[in-house]
Amino acid sequence: MSAITHALQDNATLIGRSVRASARDVESILVSVLLPIMLMCTFVWVFGGALDTGGEYVDYIVPGAILLCAGYGAAQTAVAVAGDMSRGIIDRFRTMPISAFAVVNGHVVASLARNAVATLLVVGVALLLGFGPTATAGEWLAAAGVLGLYVLAISWVSALMGLLAGTPEAASGFTFLVLFLPYISSAFVPTETLPGWLQGFAGHQPVTPVTNTLRELMVGTPGGEPWAAVLWGLGLTLLGVAGAAALFRRKGR
Incomplete structure (x- = not known):
């Protein structure tokens, strides 16, 4: 068996392990889905009438709610990675002929799968609230790509934070932090309504260009920043992968 085939099998096995662990963690799934939905309903029903965004507020807020949901779900990767490191399972994996770093890959891929399901649920609830997307099939695919890159980036940065933290509580x-960022962005209100110093x-933080790009693709609101969204996603992914790989090797020694 070639080294590439062996590595792929290792990753597939550990991805399955992480997906099964995520499916069993019902509490985290409920919180990561219900919290953004509850916040979206609160903003639409309670604050929506007082906020002027130039159109229906539900159309404005949905991209931000999706990012809030995706960010929280991806941030759970930090807790999962820190849990593996603190329980000593990595030492057990190192005694086997497998790539121990595939454990981190498994958590990241599980995060992507978990967030795909959560995003569909958030969009479904948004449609019930009156969300009226105008996106074509191509625009939906582009939106999925931008969102997927953002989730991948946050997941890898989360994995890095999990390795740095050492314990699930610290992670x-x-x-x-991830839940706080959308509030200081264009996710819920236009940035020009914020205080000047904010x-x-x-x-110039990643949530704003990603939100603006999703909003333009989904409902046609001008102001999308696709290049900024992609550059933020690629930059954070490279940072997370490189940092996690270096820290994982150091902690392994």
């Missing part, structure tokens, strides 16, 4: 703090940060 869970990363989820608060607008610079809001306009």
